[in-house]
Amino acid sequence: MDVLLQILVNGLSVGAVYALFALGYTLVFSVLGVINFAHGALFTLGAYLTYLGVGGAVGSNGALAGWALPLALPFPVALLLAGVGCAGANLLVEAVAFRPLRRRHAEPLLYLITSLGAGVVLVNLLQIAFGAEGYALPADALGDLPPMLTLAGARLRSVQLLLLLVCAAVMTVLTLWLERSRGGRALQAVSEDATTARLLGIDSDAMVRLSFALSGLLAGLSGGLVGLSVSIAGPYFGIVYGLKGLGVLVLGGLGSVPGALLGGLVVGLAEAAVPGDLSGLKDAVAFAFLFAILLLRPQGLLGRAPITKV
Amino acid sequence: MSPSPPLLQVQGLSVRYGSVLALDGLDLEVQAGELVALLGANGAGKSTTLRAISRLVPASAGGLFWGGRPLLPLRTEQTVKLGISHCPEGRRVLSRQTVAVNLELGAWLRHDRAGVSEDLDRCYTLFPRLAERRRQLAGNLSGGEQQMLAIARSLMARPTLLLLDEPSLGLAPRLVEEVMGTLADLHRSGLTLLLVEQNAEAALAIADRGLVLEAGRVVLRGSAADLRRDSGLRASYLGS
Numbered sequence: 001m002d003v004l005l006q007i008l009v010n011g012l013s014v015g016a017v018y019a020l021f022a023l024g025y026t027l028v029f030s031v032l033g034v035i036n037f038a039h040g041a042l043f044t045l046g047a048y049l050t051y052l053g054v055g056g057a058v059g060s061n062g063a064l065a066g067w068a069l070p071l072a073l074p075f076p077v078a079l080l081l082a083g084v085g086c087a088g089a090n091l092l093v094e095a096v097a098f099r100p101l102r103r104r105h106a107e108p109l110l111y112l113i114t115s116l117g118a119g120v121v122l123v124n125l126l127q128i129a130f131g132a133e134g135y136a137l138p139a140d141a142l143g144d145l146p147p148m149l150t151l152a153g154a155r156l157r158s159v160q161l162l163l164l165l166v167c168a169a170v171m172t173v174l175t176l177w178l179e180r181s182r183g184g185r186a187l188q189a190v191s192e193d194a195t196t197a198r199l200l201g202i203d204s205d206a207m208v209r210l211s212f213a214l215s216g217l218l219a220g221l222s223g224g225l226v227g228l229s230v231s232i233a234g235p236y237f238g239i240v241y242g243l244k245g246l247g248v249l250v251l252g253g254l255g256s257v258p259g260a261l262l263g264g265l266v267v268g269l270a271e272a273a274v275p276g277d278l279s280g281l282k283d284a285v286a287f288a289f290l291f292a293i294l295l296l297r298p299q300g301l302l303g304r305a306p307i308t309k310v
Numbered sequence: 311m312s313p314s315p316p317l318l319q320v321q322g323l324s325v326r327y328g329s330v331l332a333l334d335g336l337d338l339e340v341q342a343g344e345l346v347a348l349l350g351a352n353g354a355g356k357s358t359t360l361r362a363i364s365r366l367v368p369a370s371a372g373g374l375f376w377g378g379r380p381l382l383p384l385r386t387e388q389t390v391k392l393g394i395s396h397c398p399e400g401r402r403v404l405s406r407q408t409v410a411v412n413l414e415l416g417a418w419l420r421h422d423r424a425g426v427s428e429d430l431d432r433c434y435t436l437f438p439r440l441a442e443r444r445r446q447l448a449g450n451l452s453g454g455e456q457q458m459l460a461i462a463r464s465l466m467a468r469p470t471l472l473l474l475d476e477p478s479l480g481l482a483p484r485l486v487e488e489v490m491g492t493l494a495d496l497h498r499s500g501l502t503l504l505l506v507e508q509n510a511e512a513a514l515a516i517a518d519r520g521l522v523l524e525a526g527r528v529v530l531r532g533s534a535a536d537l538r539r540d541s542g543l544r545a546s547y548l549g550s
Contacts, residue, residue: 201390
């Protein structure tokens with residue numbers, strides 16, 4: 001029983017990050033119908049910005065060697081600022097890699113190349129600035145919180161609990177905003193039928209920018225949280241998360257918000273169920289699981305079956 | 311010469327889709343309070359005219375003026391703000407949203423809450439079926455109900471000019487009559503309408519004036535009464 005509970009706790013906290021990740025993809029996908037492959041790089045940027053925000057210094061290999069902010073912000077503030085920074089960076093990605101193509105009504109496949117390119121540039125800039133080494137956020141970033149908690153027999157790191165809470169809060173707010181607010185409904189209108197949305201007076205370009213900003217915010221937040229939870233393994237550490245986030249996206253159903261959530265939790269739990277001495281197989285298990293589910297449900301868990309338009 | 315410029319003036323407007331000239335030098339004026347019918351067969355350029363007015367498609371030549379002010383530099387959202395509401399062909403309701411949300415999104419650019427809720431009530435009075443189904447997803451409505459929703463949604467912008475693209479398409483004769491009756495009521499209440507229709511008879515029955523398009527050009531224009539009497543029109547352009 002305790003083992004099951006432990007798997008559940010571990011799985012949920014990892015899965016929450018995947019869900020947040022997939023949600024970022026989903027926001028852009030639902031409005032533009034394309035995937036922003038720079039998303040993983042923004043996640044990485046979020047982790048580095050959070051590291052800088054809490055007062056971390058750049059290591060000896062980076063162009064900014066030895067540089068640090070003159071002040072150390074509390075972790076929540078640093079995380080939030082990193083999220084905002086990533087929202088800004090994603091707006092830049094939109095302006096450089098997406099908008100020129102949209103103006104020309106380009107093939108959706110071309111966005112794959114331009115956004116991937118933007119991601120590679122971003123990761124390389126990070127490598128130039130910070131070097132290729134790993135960084136760990138200070139263990140005392142969470143202040144007085146004890147590092148470990150015990151919850152009904154399951155051992156839980158405070159970071160994991162924080163991850164879970166932040167992800168749950170962000171997703172609740174985002175879902176409520178999408179479903180209940182005027183702006184959220186307008187975003188959904190653009191997602192369903194951009195031309196009609198324009199005829200109602202909705203500025204679809206502004207909605208596209210909004211979705212990129214929100215998506216960047218989610219990437220930055222999840223990057224900072226994972227940076228704290230498992231440390232930053234170098235400028236490329238977002239790639240695995242990016243791929244897994246894509247898997248989660250497909251698993252949950254492209255463009256479905258609850259699907260992104262469910263997909264994230266399913267993949268997280270599948271990974272957590274891998275015994276500790278086989279932990280090298282975690283990714284293989286996650287992707288095998290994904291593969292198996294997609295064989296049964298090609299449209300994803302909560303995706304709409306493809307509809308042929310008439 | 312009229313003392314004030316017409317509400318909408320289209321001057322020598324051409325629209326090109328690749329190598330196809332969809333609209334070839336169209337001239338058209340709509341005075342405030344008029345109901346003008348734009349008739350013609352499939353592919354004659356009727357929808358393209360509306361899409362050009364609401365700036366969904368670029369013009370390759372000519373001019374578009376709104377009370378004398380050029381429309382061509384504007385974006386679609388800005389034409390809505392000016393008072394042009396375009397009810398597109400095929401209804402295009404937001405199928406995953408409720409009837410009520412569809413109507414609220416029709417008032418997206420308005421910030422007068424009291425006026426919006428007043429107009430919402432008016433729409434529900436005009437279309438009681440929509441009031442009954444306000445909590446249902448628009449995608450679950452019948453074709454006729456969707457058409458009513460699309461018209462009501464366009465009215466929620468409180469437009470000066472309503473552009474309607476084939477509102478009778480795919481509706482049973484009884485419903486066509488109902489929709490046309492509603493448009494006639496709106497016309498009587500002072501709204502200006504530009505109505506694109508293949509169903510010439512139904513459109514001319516409520517219009518003040520009509521134009522017949524063929525291959526992107528106006529081939530006939532006149533008062534609705536004259537056009538209704540014109541047997542040549544019926545034979546050559548309206549297929550009846």
